[in-house]
Amino acid sequence: MGLFDNKKYVVGPFMKVSDPALVEVAAFAGFDFVIIDLEHGPNSIQTIQNHVRAAQAKNIVPVVRVPEINENMISKALDIGAAYVQVPQIETASDAKRVVKAAKFFPEGSRGVCRYVRAADYASMPKENYFGDANKNTGVIIHIEGNIAFNNIDEILKVEGVDVIFIGPYDMSQSCGVPGQVNHPIVISQMKEIVEKASRLGKVVGTFVESPESAKQWIDLGVKYISYAVDVGIFYDACKGIVEKVNAQSLDCLAV
Template identity: 90%
Template sequence: MSLFDNKEFVVGPFMKVSDPALVEVAAFAGFDFVIIDLEHGPNTIQTVQNHVRAAQAKGIVPVIRVPEINENMISKALDIGAEYVQVPQIETADDARRVVKAAKFFPEGARGVCRYVRAADYASMPKENYFGNANKTTGTIIHIEGNIAFNNIDEILRVDGIDVIFIGPYDMSQSCGVPGQVNHPKVISQMKEIVEKAAPLGKVVGTFVESPESAKQWIDLGVKYISYAVDVGIYFDACKNIVDKVRE
C-alpha cells in the first residue's frame, strides 16, 4: 500500500515492544504506519516478522528502521515484507546512494536477488511480478541527524530514489551542542532550513514529535511524515495520567 495516497500527512509511532499486539492496537487507534525499531531496543529480524504481519493484516504500513547503512540488513527487512526501510546516520549523498543501491533491484540498485522470501509470497508469486514491481511497492526513508548531514543537505536532497528525508531532532540537538533540547532555537532553525530546502525539490520531509502541538507545528510547515513518540512512552504517559488523576 502507498503511504501518502490522498493524504495531507501521515502519522505513526515507533515500536520497540516485541509483542505485535501493540501494532494491532496502533492500527485500531487510527495510525497510518508503524516504525518497527531495530536500532534501539530488543527486537531482531526474527521477532519483527510478526509485527509486519500484524500491520498488513490491519491495514497500516510497516516501516522497519534498521540499525545502520547495512546492505544485508536492509535486504532482510524488505525480504520479510517491510514496505519502507528507514535508515539512520546518513551524512553524505554517497550514504544516501548506498541506501538506494541496497533497497532497489536493478536498474535502480543492486539489492540481493531472492524470491524465496515472504515479500515474494515464499516463491508462490510469479518472479516476473515480484522483481518487476518491488521497486515500485517499497520505499526508502533516510535520517538527517547531525551537522555533517546538515552541511551536506543540498547534495543529499538531490539523490534519486529517496522517498522521505527524516529529521531526527534528538541527535540533531546533540550535534548542536544542546543534547535533548529538541525545541532549542538552534535545532528548530536547522530543521526549518531543511524543510524549506526540500520543498521546491518536491521532497517529502518527516520528523519525530512527542505532542499533538508539536505535530501540528511541523505539519503547518509542510512536514508530511510525522513519527509520533514511541510505544513505551505512549504507554507510560497514559499510565502516569491515570495514576495522577486517581491520586488527586
C-alpha cells in the first residue's frame, strides 16, 4: 500500500466536510493520507465515494473510519476503494479479530465476496487479480480508546492482521475520568504504556494530535501514524488567526 514506505512517520487530517475538494487541498498541502470520517459528521458511503476518488487522483492515501464494528460497513468502505479501514471502540482481542475477519478475504477472513464494485474496477479487473491482491492492498487500523481496551492491550496486540494500533486520546480521557483533558498525566501515562508495548512487538502505533508540538512529542516516542486535527478545525484556526491579525493591525492604525 506504500503508506509507510521509507518514512519515519506519516501525517493526515480527519475529513468531515462533504466536499471532496478538501481532500484535494490536503493532497496539495503535502499530507500523506486523509481519514474520511463516517463516525462523526454528515457523511455517508455514497458521499465519500468522491472523497476516495479525489484521494486516488491526487496520490494521497484514503482511509475510511467506519462508525463501529460492522461487517457490512467495513466491506462497503473497502468496496468503494479505501486503502485502509479504521474502526473505533475496540475493547478486546475478539473485537480486533472481528475487524480483520470483516476486512479480509479467505484465508485471512470472510469479507463479503463481490467483484462488481469500484475496488475491482467494476468487474473489469480479472477476478484472480482482485481477490488475489485485495488482502495485501487493504489495511486495518483499530482504535484503542478506553480503560477496557487498555486492560486488554496485551491480548489485542497479539491479533494478526492489524496494521495500526490507533490511540484515541479524547475517548481515553473520558474513560480515565478527565473528559477532554488529553494532556492529563493519567491519559499520557496510559498512552505511553500502549506505545511502548506495541513498539516492543514491532506494531505501528497512531494517535490524534492538534499541534506540531504534540506531533513531535509522539513521533519522538515512536508513533508513526499521526492524525493531525480535523478539516473544520484547521479551517477555523486559519480563519480565526486571519481575523485576529487584521483586527490587531487595524487597532494599531487607529492608535497612530
